[in-house]
Amino acid sequence: MAITSANQLELLQTAEAVAREKMIDPGLVVEAMEESLARAAKSRYGAEMDIRVNIDRKTGRARFTRVRTVVADDELENYQAELTVDQAKQYLDDPKIGDIYEEEVPPVELGRIAAQSAKQVILQKVREAERDRQYEEFKDRAGTIINATVKREEYGNIVVELPGAGEAVLRRNEKIGREAYRPGDRIRCYVKDVRREVRGPQIFLSRTAPEFMAELFKMEVPEIYEGIIEIKAVARDPGSRAKIAVISYDNSIDPVGACVGMRGSRVQAVVGELQGEKIDIIPWNEDMPTFLVNALQPAEVSKVVFDEEAERIEVVVPEEQLSLAIGRRGQNVRLASQLTGLDIDILTEEQESKRRQAEFETRTKLFMDTLDLDEFFAQLLVSEGFTNLEEVAYVDQDELLVIDGVDEDTAGELQARARDYLDAQNKAALERARELGAEESLIGFPGLSPQMVEALAKDGVKTLEDFATCADWELAGGWTVQNGERIKDDGVLEPFDVSLEEAQELVMTARVALGWVDPEELAADEAARAEAENEEEA
Numbered sequence: 001m002a003i004t005s006a007n008q009l010e011l012l013q014t015a016e017a018v019a020r021e022k023m024i025d026p027g028l029v030v031e032a033m034e035e036s037l038a039r040a041a042k043s044r045y046g047a048e049m050d051i052r053v054n055i056d057r058k059t060g061r062a063r064f065t066r067v068r069t070v071v072a073d074d075e076l077e078n079y080q081a082e083l084t085v086d087q088a089k090q091y092l093d094d095p096k097i098g099d100i101y102e103e104e105v106p107p108v109e110l111g112r113i114a115a116q117s118a119k120q121v122i123l124q125k126v127r128e129a130e131r132d133r134q135y136e137e138f139k140d141r142a143g144t145i146i147n148a149t150v151k152r153e154e155y156g157n158i159v160v161e162l163p164g165a166g167e168a169v170l171r172r173n174e175k176i177g178r179e180a181y182r183p184g185d186r187i188r189c190y191v192k193d194v195r196r197e198v199r200g201p202q203i204f205l206s207r208t209a210p211e212f213m214a215e216l217f218k219m220e221v222p223e224i225y226e227g228i229i230e231i232k233a234v235a236r237d238p239g240s241r242a243k244i245a246v247i248s249y250d251n252s253i254d255p256v257g258a259c260v261g262m263r264g265s266r267v268q269a270v271v272g273e274l275q276g277e278k279i280d281i282i283p284w285n286e287d288m289p290t291f292l293v294n295a296l297q298p299a300e301v302s303k304v305v306f307d308e309e310a311e312r313i314e315v316v317v318p319e320e321q322l323s324l325a326i327g328r329r330g331q332n333v334r335l336a337s338q339l340t341g342l343d344i345d346i347l348t349e350e351q352e353s354k355r356r357q358a359e360f361e362t363r364t365k366l367f368m369d370t371l372d373l374d375e376f377f378a379q380l381l382v383s384e385g386f387t388n389l390e391e392v393a394y395v396d397q398d399e400l401l402v403i404d405g406v407d408e409d410t411a412g413e414l415q416a417r418a419r420d421y422l423d424a425q426n427k428a429a430l431e432r433a434r435e436l437g438a439e440e441s442l443i444g445f446p447g448l449s450p451q452m453v454e455a456l457a458k459d460g461v462k463t464l465e466d467f468a469t470c471a472d473w474e475l476a477g478g479w480t481v482q483n484g485e486r487i488k489d490d491g492v493l494e495p496f497d498v499s500l501e502e503a504q505e506l507v508m509t510a511r512v513a514l515g516w517v518d519p520e521e522l523a524a525d526e527a528a529r530a531e532a533e534n535e536e537e538a
Helices: 008-022 026-045 112-141 210-220 255-260 262-273 288-295 319-326 328-340 349-371 375-383 389-394 397-401 408-435 450-458 464-468 472-476 500-513 519-537
Strands: 051-055 062-071 082-084 100-104 145-154 157-162 166-170 186-197 200-206 229-237 241-248 278-283 303-307 312-317 343-348 478-482 485-489
Touching (some): 166 186, 241 255, 241 288, 255 262, 288 328, 312 319, 312 349, 319 328, 319 343, 328 343, 349 375, 349 389, 349 408, 397 408, 408 450, 464 500, 500 519
Antiparallel strands (some): 145 157, 145 186, 303 312, 478 485
8 A cells, every 4th residue: 555646635535534424523533644654654664763744634645754853962862863963964054952854755655564553543543532522522511411322231230322422331329229221212311420531431320319310300390490499408219219408599489389390290200200219308498407307307306406516416206206207217317317417316205304314413413422512402503504513613603693592602612612623633633644744835735724634645645746746636526437427536635525626726826836837827827718718708
């Protein structure tokens, strides 16, 4: 095969035909041809030569050139592709390092092996261009719903054909449990992810993703599509049950009613697509306890206690509502937890009563043992809301005087006993901390009580430098997610109710005191952060 005038135009015609078939730019096919011809020419003239081919886009003429680069004398390595400044003077006027000298060489005759190699290069380049086109076409469609045709099933995974974009995969764990498909069936899926990989763009689909349900509602409910109603959260047990939280930004529109539709027409269209999955539509509320009460429907809730820092919520229900609140195999409470993003503890009224009674007895005994009080008087303190000695010792005396039978002398005596006991406890804690090796730099650090210093020393934090290297969660505790489950991380100062924010402030104060952090830079960072937060709110 020779590149002659007889087949010069055939190159362009072939390039255009391939480009039309694969829906790619003809220029990419011509570039692939140029690369394949250059590779064949190197096998003819020598692999060390830098042979380049340029195909004229109008005439189809292929021009073969040998390229040599001007380099310094001590850098000359490849005599076939490089030349020195002195050598270049016979070809170029005033040559400089980096200049390029090109000379045309005769076209090559492509033998059978060379022609086959050229064909493989062209096919490879065309495949890469086709893959790039598919990726560019679909990368922005992640997060949308597409209609496809089932092509085949492989080990439980469904391979579907996309219009003009090759294949996509619906994995076995992304199918709704009881669904079965045959080749040629039409299927509607959510584009979960589009990745560029060596073997081509990989398009992953899903029918179990919560976003799939949200997109289906957007298609069925015009108010959601127009932004009048917003879907705030979705939780699904695919194929069985789901909860979706919605809010309306127009007071005249009921978000739940709009999603249900006339005689349930809108929600039934979604249910039909999801193989009969039951859907609870719940009004969103910014107040988390109120939202949780809605999310646990149809169960009735007696009381909600919200621990915002731990992201846990305690729900008290009547005995007869317990099984309804939990749901079959824990489904109802699990979906409510996914919807709110909180860990939910469900107690019956009897269980809560027993727990509160136990807390009451524990606090009563604390006041009896530490303040030398009789049971009745200790119970009075607990009933008035006092939970620890610090509250008794340092509260305004007027708050003690409201207790029946407590006058100024009695209140003063109570506070004196509480302070004496606390002072003794603090002294003992400091002695134990010093025995453990705690240094005065840590003991005298503002914000740390003697008990905190003792706890830090037991954990190996004995100097201010040690303390300054601590992370906030190591001090205050926190939560991490492992294998989809939230796991509690205990903090050294967590028993003393130190929050993450307080831990951060203590550590930064220590770093400033040690000179590790410039207080002016810290103040500037805080000001910039506050400004950014204000801009986001605006």
